[in-house]
Amino acid sequence: MCGIVGAVSQRNIVPILIEGLKRLEYRGYDSCGVAVHQAGELRRSRSTSRVAELDALVAAEGVEGYTGIAHTRWATHGAPAVHNAHPHFSHGPGAEAYASRPGRIALVHNGIIENHDELRQELIAKGYVFASQTDTEVIAHLIDQLYDGDLFDAVKRATLKLKGAYAIAVFCRDEPHRVVGAREGSPLVLGVGTAEGADENFLASDAMALAGVTDQIIYLEEGDVVDLQLGKYWIESAAGAEVPGRFARVERPVRTVLAHTGAAELGPYRHYMQKEIFEQPRAVGDTIADIESITPELFGDGAYAVFKDVEQVLILACGTSYYAGSTAKYWLESIAKIPTSVEIASEYRYRDSVPNPKTLVVTISQSGETADTIAALKHARSLGMAHTLTICNVATSAMVRECKLAYITRAGVEIGVASTKAFTTQLAALFLLTLALAQVRGHLTEEQEATHIKALRHLPVALQAVLALEPQVIAWAEEFARKENALFLGRGLHYPIALEGALKLKEISYIHAEAYPAGELKHGPLALVTAAMPVVTVAPNDALLEKLKSNMQEVRARGGELFVFADADTRIESEPGIHVIRMPEHYGPLSPILHVVPLQLLAYHTACARGTDVDKPRNLAKSVTVE
Known part of the structure; x- marks a missing residue:
């Protein structure tokens, strides 16, 4: 969600900025733009099309420079439109100044400023003119209003007035070869230039944006403000300063980060989502590789003492990760015999709960930057729950740094917005x-x-066998593509898998889909069942199979059409109104990992048949870094 790239160099940095945006496209966006310091003025190009169109636009308009910033925007305040696209310029004070030429501040921003209305009214009263509906433009005007010849000082003073979450990159017309960044609640990294003789430095919301440019990365922390100039940089932070409202110089470690480059190649696949579905045998194999025995230290030093001390588990997550946690609840309570609750992270910190210091707080996130989950984690810690662990796909992410313990999955880069290999x-x-x-x-x-x-x-072998079912799933997808609604049913630990299947269909095909525990049918959802409503059923051969068969008969009795993913030994046969795809084998407690794969394939091929943008579904972003 939203991407930032910024640079100070002795070479034209527009190609670097554009390439950085291309590397961040997978996060999702609805507009993009670039701004540079050129011939003593601010120049920019903005577009509501793809980055490729922006690339052509900058070339046509002759935009180039040694200092600049770029952005992909996912709309929060204001519709996806050119005037709302980043970068934003300051204008004013006074309409005459706005009409004659842009002001002196250029800025890009990830996050949400909660007090933007209050600040907007103050700035309007001082003569500033707003050209957009965004909260971001408020920051540009605020910095302009505070500017007194030192951009770094103006940004620091501005951050003290902002409430909310932000990562910003700013440069000023009057100070060539200087970019200032700041972060609070949204990720931002500093890339230390390594090109010989270039004396350059970079900012980005993700180290991946700087792949091929530098592998020397500094992960900025909460409250950091960074000053980038040619061949030098420094960081100050308000966090931990002795005097409130003051900043202190801090040192952050430089890490060598080998950002993924070739991993984003499509190869023979039609979409990244399809590629990532078929990468699951490798991804799961890598995630559990070299494990000869079970030991708490798989999750970090000191894990044994933590695990010995805990009495219950609290899982915090959003979206697909929430469904992973919901599945794990069944495992944790049936195998580990430990009470477990699963909370939607965006809701958890806004209600009164009963904390227990002997709780293991587990966060789950593909990116490790999910704003709601990070905020929920901090809330849990503020309640006295200090035992924290994250399941995350990015070893250098904020979530990993925030938690005492961690297990890093080995899914690799996941480009498609709809998560697949990250889930398994x-x-x-x-x-x-x-x-x-x-x-x-x-x-x-x-x-x-x-x-x-x-x-x-x-x-991995079992997953390969499931992927071989793709031709049968494609046949179902052709029929699903003509529908506008669908029901998904599961029981026990496969109910969260039904939820995940419905989510996948909604995300990329735009078919309205809902999932229910199959036993809940007669308590309301059965009213929706007609011949026009396909009912997808997850049917493993477990203790609830006979109950599930009864629920299936309730659907058939109302004329509903069943599409069943059944284990081979369930004795569920195809007949009029019942379509069956047989899973290769029953897999006991790990069955959810296998049963979700055909649901992913069904959503993918249905979306292909409907002609939607599979990898970049409308209105959605890959990494949700705003609340």
């Missing part, structure tokens, strides 16, 4: 967590441990 690798990691807690709590025998490890190691 999260499930694999959560199953390992279940086993580790079960061992510490005395609920895992050596024989059980060996059985589970064997099943985990077999997962």
Whole structure:
């Protein structure tokens, strides 16, 4: 969600800015833009099309420079329109100044400023003219109003007036070869230039944007303000300063980060989502690679003492990650015998809860930058729950830095907005967590441990067998593409898998889909069932199978059409009104990891048949870094 790239160099940095935006396209956006310092003035190009169109626009308009910033925007305040696209310029004070030429401040921003209305009214009273509906333009005007010849000082003073979350990159017409960045609640990194003789430095919202430019990365922390100039930089922070409202010089470690470059190649696949679905055997295999035995130290030093101390588990997550946590709840309570609650992160900190200091707080996030989940984690800590662990796909993310313990999944870069391989690798990691807690709590025998490890190691092969079902799923997708509504049913630990299947169909095909525990049909949703409403059923051969069959008969009795993903030994046969795709094998507790894959394929091929933008579905972003 939203991408920032900025640079100070002795070469034309527009190609670097554009390439950085291209690397961030997977996050989702609805407008983009670039601004540079050129011939003593601010120049910019903005577009509501793709970055490729912006690239052509800058070339046609002759935009180039040694200092600049660029942005991909996912609309929050104001519709997706050129006048709302970043970068924003300051204008004023006075309409005459706005009409004659742009002001002196150029700015891009990720996040949401909560007190933007209050600041807007103050700035209008001082003569500033607003050209957009965004909260971002408020920051540009505020910095302009505070500017007194030192951009770094003006930005620091401005941050003290802002409430909310932000990562910003700013430059000034009157100070060539200087870019200032600041962050609070949204990620921002500093890239230290390595090109010989270039004396350049970079800013970005993600190190991936700087792949191929520099691998020397500094992860800025909350409250940091950074000053970039040719061949030098420095960082000051309000956090921890002895005097409130003051800033102190800080040092942040430089890390060598090998950002993914070739991982984003499509290869023979039609879309990144399809590629990532088929990468799941490798991704899950890598996530559990080299695990010879179950030990708490898989989750970090000191994990044994933490696991020994905890009495319950609290899982905080959003979207697909929330469904991974909901699945893990079944494992944790049935195998590890530990009480577990799963909370939607965006709701958790806004209600009164009963904290227990002996709780293991587990966050789940693909990016590790999900704003709602980070905020929920901090809230849990403020309530006295200090035992924290994250399941995350990015080792250098804010979530990993915030938690004491971590398990890094090995999904690799996930470009498609609709998560696939991140989900299955999260499930694999959560199953390992279940086993580790079960061992510490005395609920895992050596024989059980060996059985589970064997099943985990077999997962890549089992997943390959499921992927071989794709031709049968394609046939179903052709029929689903003509529908506008669908129901998904599951029971037990496969109910969250039904939820995930419905979410995938909604996200990329725009078909309205809902999921229910199958036993809930007769308590309301059965009223929706007609021949026009396909009902997708997840049917593993488990203890609830016979109950599920009864629920399926309720659908058939109302003329509903069933599409069933059934284990081979369930004795569910195809007949008029019942379509069955047989899973290759029953997989016990790990069955959810297999059963979600055909649901991913169904959503993908349905979306292809409907002609939607699979990798960049409308209104959605990959990494949700605003609340």
